[in-house]
Amino acid sequence: MTAASSSEVPVGEDDLQAWIDGRLSSSRRDAVEAWFAMNPEVAARLRSMASQQEKLRAVLQLKHDEPVPARLRVANLVAARRVARWQGMRRVASVCVWLVAGGAMGWVGHATLSDATRDRAPTATAMATRPMVAEAIAAHRVFAADLGRPVEVAAAQEAQLVTWLSNRLGRPLAAPDLLPLGYRLIGGRLLAGAGGDPAAQLMYEDARRLRLTVYLRADHAGPTGTEFRFSDDPAQGVTAFWWVDRGFGYAVSAEGLDRPVLLSVAEAVHRQVTQRGTPSPSL
Amino acid sequence: MAALIEPHIPALRRFAWALLRDGTVADDLVQDCLERAIAGWHLRHHDGNLKAWLFAILHNLFLSNRRRSARGGMDRSLDDDGAAALMRADPTATLAAEGRLVWQDALTALEALPEDQRAVILLVGIEDLSYEETARLTGVPIGTVMSRLSRGRERLRRLLDGEVVKAGAQQALRRVK
Structure with missing residues (x-):
């Protein structure tokens, strides 16, 4: 009778939950409480839930108020990270000596080859014909849709996965960490690229189960350049950002992902691969 | 930072x-x-x-x-075995008259919920994240967040109020046996 317009909407389950959480507007709260008067049994249950939530909060507040252990201090974690990075760099450096020796010989021949092909293969149109990219998109299409067995080796065995793929591709690889972007590694597989070069596909998944893949293999065909290039397969809706760095091609593919989001993932992958010195022999 | x-x-x-x-x-x-x-x-x-x-x-x-840790399938939903195991594990659980389980400890009762409901109850009810944030974070539509909240809180209430939980009926789909 005294109802304001917002109280004329029937009370729903989400109103009841929001009532427990104290997230209703005051007029809506009045409407819910008026409804409680007519539904005393439900009201009793809801009040019971609200008081249980308070108890739970009280118990958990004790945990919240504990002093934070030293190992969880940001300053300590940052310091530990610096040490780990330094040790990592020393390891990478020893690998790089070996890679530079091998890479330098390949690089001479490679440079002359790419000079010759550079003007015939402009960046913008290179995509459709570049086998590495076509393979990456095709592999994404086939495996990302596979609900039963999307990966050959699951992320649970990340260490084995990385070692195995590194051995097969002949380069030290590391699976980029995309968790800060909301994608967790679910695993990877070994594939055969055009010309028989082994290729690796790493697969990631976000909370909505949307998958993206990182495809990589040795790639000496056509122009190189670390700038990102965009490519898509309009028929299949798969899009990819890719780049070639010192004879190694990378493609980050997804289906139905906004271009800027995919680009930010590609940038994260690129940064991590470059930081780790993997597999760029330029360090 | x-x-x-x-x-x-x-x-x-x-x-x-x-x-x-x-x-x-x-x-x-x-x-x-x-x-x-x-x-x-x-x-x-x-x-x-x-x-x-x-x-x-x-x-x-x-x-x-x-x-x-390969425990993916082991949602600790409250089926008959689960109730018994929880009671063994939790000294605060008592067997009331008529064989009803009563948990005094809200936290332990929380453990009896399926994981998706538990996470939502904690994120919303304890950590004060909005329904939208919780939906984005768990990767489900907001309607699913609301229904997980609703079902989770109802089960929690039954556990703590000592009502008989018809576990078999509600959880039949969850069990992989």
Whole structure:
């Protein structure tokens, strides 16, 4: 009778939950409480839930108020990270000596080859014909849709996965960490690229189960350049950002992902691969 | 960065502990979360909510670790075996007249809920994340968040109020036997 317009909407389950959480507007709260008067049994249950939530909060507040252990201090974690990075760099450096020796010989021949092909293969149109990219998109299409067995080796065995793929591709690889972007590694597989070069596909998944893949293999065909290039397969809706760095091609593919989001993932992958010195022999 | 992250650490520890109920394992998870947040600091959306971002990393890690430990199928839903096991494990659970289980400890009762309901109850009810943030973080539509809240809270209430839980009926689909 005294109802304001917002109280004329029937009370729903989400109103009841929001009532427990104290997230209703005051007029809506009045409407819910008026409804409680007519539904005393439900009201009793809801009040019971609200008081249980308070108890739970009280118990958990004790945990919240504990002093934070030293190992969880940001300053300590940052310091530990610096040490780990330094040790990592020393390891990478020893690998790089070996890679530079091998890479330098390949690089001479490679440079002359790419000079010759550079003007015939402009960046913008290179995509459709570049086998590495076509393979990456095709592999994404086939495996990302596979609900039963999307990966050959699951992320649970990340260490084995990385070692195995590194051995097969002949380069030290590391699976980029995309968790800060909301994608967790679910695993990877070994594939055969055009010309028989082994290729690796790493697969990631976000909370909505949307998958993206990182495809990589040795790639000496056509122009190189670390700038990102965009490519898509309009028929299949798969899009990819890719780049070639010192004879190694990378493609980050997804289906139905906004271009800027995919680009930010590609940038994260690129940064991590470059930081780790993997597999760029330029360090 | 430290000044922005530090204020959230107590809440992250609380959430991890409520999920895992083991102080050391929970702090390991928080440490892992913080290390990744620091490493990926430049990747976060500057306009986004830092708290929700940290909780999303933690929750994602929790899910992948759980999958890793090959206990994925073991949702601790309250079926008959589950109730018995919980009662053995929890000295505060008592067997009331008519064989009804009564939990005095809200926290232990929480453990009897399916994991998706538990996470939502904690994120919304304890950590004060909005329904939208919780939906984004757990990767489900907001309607699913609301129904998980509703079902989870109702089960929790029944456990704590000592009502008979018709576990078999509600959970038949969850059991893989």
